[in-house]
Amino acid sequence: MPELRQDPATKQWVILATERAKRPHDFSRPPVQVSLPEYKNDCPFCPGNESMTPPETMAYRKGGAANGPGWWVRAFPNKFSALVPEGSLSRKEEEGMFRKMDGVGQHEVIVECPQHNQCIPLMADKQVEEIILSYRERYLALREDPRFKVIIIFKNHGPRAGTSLEHPHSQLVAMPIVPLTIRYRFEKAAGHFDDEGTCVYCDILREGLNLRTRLVLETDRFAAFHPFASRAPFETWIIPKAHNASFGSISMDEAKEFAYVLKKTLGKLYKGLNNPDYNYIVHTAPIKDEQEEYFHWHLQVLPRLVTPAGFELGTGMFINVALPEETAAFIRNVPD
Amino acid sequence: MPELRQDPATKQWVILATERAKRPHDFSRPPVQVSLPEYKNDCPFCPGNESMTPPETMAYRKGGAANGPGWWVRAFPNKFSALVPEGSLSRKEEEGMFRKMDGVGQHEVIVECPQHNQCIPLMADKQVEEIILSYRERYLALREDPRFKVIIIFKNHGPRAGTSLEHPHSQLVAMPIVPLTIRYRFEKAAGHFDDEGTCVYCDILREGLNLRTRLVLETDRFAAFHPFASRAPFETWIIPKAHNASFGSISMDEAKEFAYVLKKTLGKLYKGLNNPDYNYIVHTAPIKDEQEEYFHWHLQVLPRLVTPAGFELGTGMFINVALPEETAAFIRNVPD
Numbered sequence: 305m306p307e308l309r310q311d312p313a314t315k316q317w318v319i320l321a322t323e324r325a326k327r328p329h330d331f332s333r334p335p336v337q338v339s340l341p342e343y344k345n346d347c348p349f350c351p352g353n354e355s356m357t358p359p360e361t362m363a364y365r366k367g368g369a370a371n372g373p374g375w376w377v378r379a380f381p382n383k384f385s386a387l388v389p390e391g392s393l394s395r396k397e398e399e400g401m402f403r404k405m406d407g408v409g410q411h412e413v414i415v416e417c418p419q420h421n422q423c424i425p426l427m428a429d430k431q432v433e434e435i436i437l438s439y440r441e442r443y444l445a446l447r448e449d450p451r452f453k454v455i456i457i458f459k460n461h462g463p464r465a466g467t468s469l470e471h472p473h474s475q476l477v478a479m480p481i482v483p484l485t486i487r488y489r490f491e492k493a494a495g496h497f498d499d500e501g502t503c504v505y506c507d508i509l510r511e512g513l514n515l516r517t518r519l520v521l522e523t524d525r526f527a528a529f530h531p532f533a534s535r536a537p538f539e540t541w542i543i544p545k546a547h548n549a550s551f552g553s554i555s556m557d558e559a560k561e562f563a564y565v566l567k568k569t570l571g572k573l574y575k576g577l578n579n580p581d582y583n584y585i586v587h588t589a590p591i592k593d594e595q596e597e598y599f600h601w602h603l604q605v606l607p608r609l610v611t612p613a614g615f616e617l618g619t620g621m622f623i624n625v626a627l628p629e630e631t632a633a634f635i636r637n638v639p640d
Numbered sequence: 641m642p643e644l645r646q647d648p649a650t651k652q653w654v655i656l657a658t659e660r661a662k663r664p665h666d667f668s669r670p671p672v673q674v675s676l677p678e679y680k681n682d683c684p685f686c687p688g689n690e691s692m693t694p695p696e697t698m699a700y701r702k703g704g705a706a707n708g709p710g711w712w713v714r715a716f717p718n719k720f721s722a723l724v725p726e727g728s729l730s731r732k733e734e735e736g737m738f739r740k741m742d743g744v745g746q747h748e749v750i751v752e753c754p755q756h757n758q759c760i761p762l763m764a765d766k767q768v769e770e771i772i773l774s775y776r777e778r779y780l781a782l783r784e785d786p787r788f789k790v791i792i793i794f795k796n797h798g799p800r801a802g803t804s805l806e807h808p809h810s811q812l813v814a815m816p817i818v819p820l821t822i823r824y825r826f827e828k829a830a831g832h833f834d835d836e837g838t839c840v841y842c843d844i845l846r847e848g849l850n851l852r853t854r855l856v857l858e859t860d861r862f863a864a865f866h867p868f869a870s871r872a873p874f875e876t877w878i879i880p881k882a883h884n885a886s887f888g889s890i891s892m893d894e895a896k897e898f899a900y901v902l903k904k905t906l907g908k909l910y911k912g913l914n915n916p917d918y919n920y921i922v923h924t925a926p927i928k929d930e931q932e933e934y935f936h937w938h939l940q941v942l943p944r945l946v947t948p949a950g951f952e953l954g955t956g957m958f959i960n961v962a963l964p965e966e967t968a969a970f971i972r973n974v975p976d
Contacts, residue, residue: 306723306743308817316820319743324720384660386951386959387642400847402868407642407655458950466949477951481644484652485956488824511736532738585954606953613802614794615722615813617942618921620821623722 311533318533328634340421349471385411416472425571432563452478454590462581464608497598505600518632526565530628537626543602550594551601576638582607647869654869664970676757685807721747752808761907768899788814790926798917800944833934841936854968862901866964873962879938886930887937912974918943
């Protein structure tokens, strides 16, 4: 019997399609022998090729000049930015009933390491910490711009996740509006706070730690788990135990531990499923709401193992062919 | 300069990323020589293989027994149904704060023609009419079940659109709940009616016909156009000129003309872009709201030419790398 499950945070329903269910190991892809070079001379993200990118907004390097090699993490505006820092914020009515505005914002690439052929699960712990610190640094810098309403940090890994660039990188977009889906998630959390007097993410975390069936790993300050209403096989949330609405409030100690949990979590997917394509997204409060008590920042990993089709596009509702209890048990048992 | 555009119907913003814009013809894929057979003996949708599917709920055939060959359109429950007709509608609280319910519903496949290697753009007009009539017939049959709140009709064409089955088919899902995205679209239309006293889709249609820059084709009863805030390159809406909230209200004459417009519209995509993968979805009012004046049924075609990535998954907001004015002009000029 298929099951409908509701995400307590968004109130969205998901179909757990047990009739077409697959076992967790069915999602592992066949091992592929991809042997990437450590350096590619036509890769704009490789050291030495800095002139192929816009000037950097931030880099971690010991000495050496800006926009030259010697860095270990480097950020710069996306050459093909979805949004750009110039333009007006006014909403122009135009073409009759249709409303548009300039695409004002900032869209940055964060190159995660100098090596072309590296990936987070295989990096040194220290390097992953530096990536998280770069997220924090760019978040804190861009939040000072009064035009920006919310900052999205995300990563696309692999072609099925929408990237064709192999060199490991993340992206950050500072937005001049709050997208409806984000506002909606925020309002639902406020509604839960009104009804229950608690943060819905704190509640989800507490119940998840209590049940433990969907838990992947737990540290002093974080938990990683497969959510009750997982939208896709192996969807994973990493959530800090300390209640904070904004990723920008992450402390240095938290950042270090977050890096550890992220590396471990992605590492288990990497080993358990043979380096699947995935997206991850840092969900954080809009800038003006960073102090609200009802939101709670977290990271969502969405492996791209199945293709959303007409049903998902038409309804916004997902059909998931794997049970999170089973996928979490599988992933928990992947050795480090 | 990139541009943000708002869909007047949903209030969702879309980023028109002109910095990374492509020309319409860049989306055409290289011609591929796929030579599919007219019949495959292991295809459950081919005539003669009816025993490989659940018993039919409807078929158009001249004589001959149910569940045998001789049909030209045939519907039956999906063998791997996302939802099934048995079970309870009560929402079970369980595992503490988490809510779930039985996956009650009906999930049907509609095989569009006997030939394995056919597709809508190449079918006889009459055959496409029969497909639309089968949608109508199954919609009207399933709407009688008081457990069903909304009926979704959709089609997935090609692997990038989430199907691996070659034989042309559509799907229909009768749902025991109204998915949030559908409820939300409905509420936004009601809000427009409250503010303006008009149906937002009637307004969009009128303005589109007035401007004509994004129009693909127009008949007495329908218009096909690329929407102002297109979420993806070549997104196309087909909308009836007569205001009706429900697809179920389509008349025989309308059905015939709708079939013609659908065939033409898909045909232009087929020729202009070399048979792209796509999804289409019939957006229709929830069953209890079929008479509401503020919703207006329509069909949305979403070609799957680009892969949504972390930004889209995290924000629900799309980055579109093609201007609908340009794609519509390109498609208008594709010869029939």
